[in-house]
Amino acid sequence: MTELSVASLLFLSATLLAIGLFGILTRRNFILLLIAVEIGMNAAILNFVYFAGFSGTSHGLSGQAIAVVLVGLAATEVAVGLAIVLALNRQRGSINIGDATTLKL
Amino acid sequence: MILEELAFLALAAIAVGTALLALLSRELVHTILWVSVFFVALAGLYFLLSAPFLGVLQLGVYAGAVTILLLFGVMVTRKRIFAREVATGIGPVPLGLAVLAIIVLSVVAASLPQPATPVRSYDVAQLSATLFGVDGAWLIVLGLVMLSALSGAIYLVREGRE
Amino acid sequence: MAVSFVLVGLLGDRLKKLEHGGWVAVGFAGAAMVVAVLVVAAEMLHPSHYSDQSFTWLQLPGSPGAFPNGFSLVIGVLVDPISALMLLVVTVVGFLVMLYSIGYMHADRGLPRYYAELSLFLTAMTGLVVSDNLLEFFLFWELVGVCSYFLIGFYYEKPSAASAAKEAFLVTRVGDVLFLLGIFIYFTIDATAGGGLGWAASGFKFVNGSTPFLAGAMGGSSTLQTVAGLMMLAGAAGKSAQFPLHTWLPDAMEGPTTVSALIHAATMVAAGVYLLVVASLFLGFTPDDRLAIVAVGGFTTFFAATMAVVHPDIKRVIAYSTISQLGYMVLAVGAGFAMVGMYHLFTHAFFKALLFLAAGSVIHAVGTQDLFKMGGLRRPMRVTAAAFAIGALSLSGIPPFAGFFSKDDVLSSVYTAAQSHPAYWPFLILAYATVFLTAYYIFRAFFLAFSGDKTRDPTLPHPHEAPWVMRLPLYILSGLAIVAGVFPFVPSFASLLSIGANGNVPPVFGTTDLILSALSVGLGAAGILLAQALWGNGRVYVLAPESALQPVRTILLNRYYMKAGYDELGLRLVYGGSRIADFFERYVIDGTIRGIERLAARLSGTLRQGQTGLVSDYASYVVAGVVGLLILLLFVAPFVLASVGGP
Numbered sequence: 055m056t057e058l059s060v061a062s063l064l065f066l067s068a069t070l071l072a073i074g075l076f077g078i079l080t081r082r083n084f085i086l087l088l089i090a091v092e093i094g095m096n097a098a099i100l101n102f103v104y105f106a107g108f109s110g111t112s113h114g115l116s117g118q119a120i121a122v123v124l125v126g127l128a129a130t131e132v133a134v135g136l137a138i139v140l141a142l143n144r145q146r147g148s149i150n151i152g153d154a155t156t157l158k159l
Numbered sequence: 160m161i162l163e164e165l166a167f168l169a170l171a172a173i174a175v176g177t178a179l180l181a182l183l184s185r186e187l188v189h190t191i192l193w194v195s196v197f198f199v200a201l202a203g204l205y206f207l208l209s210a211p212f213l214g215v216l217q218l219g220v221y222a223g224a225v226t227i228l229l230l231f232g233v234m235v236t237r238k239r240i241f242a243r244e245v246a247t248g249i250g251p252v253p254l255g256l257a258v259l260a261i262i263v264l265s266v267v268a269a270s271l272p273q274p275a276t277p278v279r280s281y282d283v284a285q286l287s288a289t290l291f292g293v294d295g296a297w298l299i300v301l302g303l304v305m306l307s308a309l310s311g312a313i314y315l316v317r318e319g320r321e
Numbered sequence: 322m323a324v325s326f327v328l329v330g331l332l333g334d335r336l337k338k339l340e341h342g343g344w345v346a347v348g349f350a351g352a353a354m355v356v357a358v359l360v361v362a363a364e365m366l367h368p369s370h371y372s373d374q375s376f377t378w379l380q381l382p383g384s385p386g387a388f389p390n391g392f393s394l395v396i397g398v399l400v401d402p403i404s405a406l407m408l409l410v411v412t413v414v415g416f417l418v419m420l421y422s423i424g425y426m427h428a429d430r431g432l433p434r435y436y437a438e439l440s441l442f443l444t445a446m447t448g449l450v451v452s453d454n455l456l457e458f459f460l461f462w463e464l465v466g467v468c469s470y471f472l473i474g475f476y477y478e479k480p481s482a483a484s485a486a487k488e489a490f491l492v493t494r495v496g497d498v499l500f501l502l503g504i505f506i507y508f509t510i511d512a513t514a515g516g517g518l519g520w521a522a523s524g525f526k527f528v529n530g531s532t533p534f535l536a537g538a539m540g541g542s543s544t545l546q547t548v549a550g551l552m553m554l555a556g557a558a559g560k561s562a563q564f565p566l567h568t569w570l571p572d573a574m575e576g577p578t579t580v581s582a583l584i585h586a587a588t589m590v591a592a593g594v595y596l597l598v599v600a601s602l603f604l605g606f607t608p609d610d611r612l613a614i615v616a617v618g619g620f621t622t623f624f625a626a627t628m629a630v631v632h633p634d635i636k637r638v639i640a641y642s643t644i645s646q647l648g649y650m651v652l653a654v655g656a657g658f659a660m661v662g663m664y665h666l667f668t669h670a671f672f673k674a675l676l677f678l679a680a681g682s683v684i685h686a687v688g689t690q691d692l693f694k695m696g697g698l699r700r701p702m703r704v705t706a707a708a709f710a711i712g713a714l715s716l717s718g719i720p721p722f723a724g725f726f727s728k729d730d731v732l733s734s735v736y737t738a739a740q741s742h743p744a745y746w747p748f749l750i751l752a753y754a755t756v757f758l759t760a761y762y763i764f765r766a767f768f769l770a771f772s773g774d775k776t777r778d779p780t781l782p783h784p785h786e787a788p789w790v791m792r793l794p795l796y797i798l799s800g801l802a803i804v805a806g807v808f809p810f811v812p813s814f815a816s817l818l819s820i821g822a823n824g825n826v827p828p829v830f831g832t833t834d835l836i837l838s839a840l841s842v843g844l845g846a847a848g849i850l851l852a853q854a855l856w857g858n859g860r861v862y863v864l865a866p867e868s869a870l871q872p873v874r875t876i877l878l879n880r881y882y883m884k885a886g887y888d889e890l891g892l893r894l895v896y897g898g899s900r901i902a903d904f905f906e907r908y909v910i911d912g913t914i915r916g917i918e919r920l921a922a923r924l925s926g927t928l929r930q931g932q933t934g935l936v937s938d939y940a941s942y943v944v945a946g947v948v949g950l951l952i953l954l955l956f957v958a959p960f961v962l963a964s965v966g967g968p
Contacts, residue, residue: 137312
């Protein structure tokens with residue numbers, strides 16, 4: 055089996071998370087924002103999958119199980135996010151989050 | 160072994176690259192194309208980490224469903240699908256924060272000791288046993304979350320709401 | 322027993338249905354009366370019977386210091402001879418007054434409010450009567466107080482009514498606070514006496530089985546007990562309008578006359594006397610307490626009667642007479658014959674309610690309360706005149722009317738007590754003087770209102786007799802005012818009054834001391850004759866302006882300037898207090914608050930700039946926070962832990 059070092063994998067996931075964060079902080083388009091969130095989320099899932107192997111055989115797959123749940127959650131989140139995008143677009147004619155500075159619709 | 164190391168490096172490079180391209184691209188549709196490649200690269204990584212079930216899931220849910228959903232979102236919110244996004248400069252604060260985060264997390268990663276050889280067993284039956292657990296509690300919770308998200312989404316986009 | 326639970330169930334149910342109006346209230350009051358009669362019958366069949374049904378609401382373990390044996394709150398129903406008797410008075414008068422109200426209040430607005438408040442009052446009053454512990458008693462005590470406040474202020478648009486309601490509330494509140502203080506002192510006695518008497522643990526019950534809980538156990542001589550007894554007296558004085566807390570009752574006549582009849586003649590003001598009776602039987606008074614009670618009662622009796630002599634307002638005359646008669650009851654309790662006080666309460670409730678209802682009938686007919694404008698009402702209002710006369714004769718203590726027997730008992734009991742307590746003599750003399758005054762002032766009112774040929778003020782509407790719903794209660798009460806005094810001579814009924822709870826309260830009904838009786842009857846008759854001579858035949862006797870008695874009249878009309886004095890005192894106190902409060906508020910509280918406000922304004926002005934509404938900005942705050950936490954956790958925490966030698 056593979057012997058990928060913890061450090062290399064963590065470095066990868068950290069980089070991906072940072073990219074996601076960077077996107078969240080700088081992008082103004084709501085869909086881009088969602089994509090950035092997805093990238094960050096995938097970085098987390100990657101960690102779960104990797105470390106699933108370290109917890110012994112009896113619980114060997116609970117990390118993967120969590121990953122499955124997270125994938126489901128992320129998909130749900132995209133669905134709700136897109137619903138918000140649609141609502142915003144209908145309300146304000148724009149999906150630029152700079153236009154949505156008040157909580158009320 | 161060296162082959163797998165090389166594969167990891169290649170996939171990691173693709174993932175980082177496509178993620179960056181996706182976020183820096185000026186055109187939203189290009190972004191979505193890049194991010195679908197990113198999802199596929201991650202699926203490859205999961206296969207490499209002997210989690211083929213998750214890999215398949217990643218391909219199906221992310222590279223398939225989520226990408227389509229995002230495209231759909233772009234389609235219904237835009238008059239012209241291939242429109243350029245208004246350029247946004249990268250603010251110093253977010254950039255600094257992102258870099259800082261990378262540094263911190265890297266330091267953490269480097270400071271962790273290398274644990275014993277991981278067990279890389281692949282057994283879908285065991286995974287499903289874990290996933291369903293006692294009375295399938297996880298799945299039920301996930302289902303409830305999805306249900307409430309679904310009703311919330313319907314509420315948000317329903318007609319005649321003003 | 323079961324009967325009492327049925328009673329409470331009925332009363333509780335009644336409140337809900339009230340929007341339907343007066344007849345519903347009358348019906349429930351009637352049902353309550355029937356139940357009360359059944360209770361009395363049951364008590365008569367079983368002399369000296371105590372039935373206590375209670376439910377422990379809250380029970381706390383004891384703590385050394387406060388309540389060594391624990392503390393429990395109990396809601397219970399105690400039916401014993403006195404509460405049965407009081408129950409009878411309250412429900413009978415309550416029912417008749419409700420019935421009378423149907424006619425009397427017919428033209429008023431806010432009737433649902435009136436009947437609801439009246440029913441609430443009746444509920445509270447019956448609850449007070451059947452309470453089996455002191456705290457529950459106090460609860461209902463306050464409840465009747467608030468009902469009284471509502472009902473005095475029934476015509477709340479009228480400033481005088483509103484202020485009378487406030488006055489009644491505040492003055493009785495003085496008594497209530499002292500009463501509460503007395504309850505606390507009893508707590509203290511209970512907690513400190515020899516490791517605790519277990520009174521608090523039992524839920525402050527009056528009786529334990531059929532023996533008083535506290536009266537025996539306290540020994541009856543400690544200073545603390547004297548003080549507690551005085552506090553009970555103060556509470557009773559507030560509620561029963563005894564000197565010096567009497568000022569509110571005459572002003573309470575601003576309420577509807579029916580309310581005056583029910584609350585301020587027969588029931589609520591009697592609650593003060595009832596408290597004294599209960600305290601005397603179950604809590605125990607010391608000799609010093611008794612002297613104080615006799616003094617208050619005796620003085621009030623005379624004092625109130627003097628003010629009634631000159632007053633021109635028919636209702637206020639009766640109100641002063643109520644204060645005076647309550648003084649008699651207090652006197653009897655103080656003399657050590659609690660059940661005699663109870664007896665007078667019983668008869669007084671009927672003839673005083675009769676007087677008030679007859680007066681109400683007059684007011685209903687002529688639309689004024691001023692005696693000097695009335696006159697000549699005998700012919701158009703025969704029933705009312707007869708009823709008023711019966712009430713007045715009873716009040717004056719003329720045999721064979723009810724008032725004679727009970728008043729005679731009061732006087733002879735005080736006489737008996739005075740044999741061994743010389744200090745009681747002056748108050749006995751005052752009480753006898755009052756017999757004369759009473760007969761005079763009530764017949765003065767009677768002659769002013771009814772004798773003569775026509776009304777003195779021709780602008781008054783043509784008088785007419787009251788409708789049947791108003792006459793019926795007058796008939797019934799007239800009958801009761803005549804025969805109520807004879808009840809104690811019926812053996813089974815007498816057993817109600819002879820409950821010597823711990824054997825030291827012997828009844829002295831119908832004393833055979835003929836000289837004393839003759840004296841009181843003679844004084845009463847003299848008073849009547851004087852009134853007849855001065856006011857009979859519709860004449861108006863006017864005191865000459867240069868008469869030496871004129872200043873006395875002024876003082877009496879101004880009620881000894883006590884109310885004015887209280888107002889002045891109140892003003893001084895309130896203004897002085899508020900000036901201090903004003904200073905404190907302006908400089909201390911406001912200063913602090915303004916400082917805080919300025920700080921908050923400056924802070925928020927700074928923080929506001931962060932609230933751009935942009936999601937990206939918020940996200941960067943979150944990220945900054947997470948990064949900060951990570952730094953703290955990974956770099957600072959290990960360092961700190963290492964420096965303090967932790968793990």
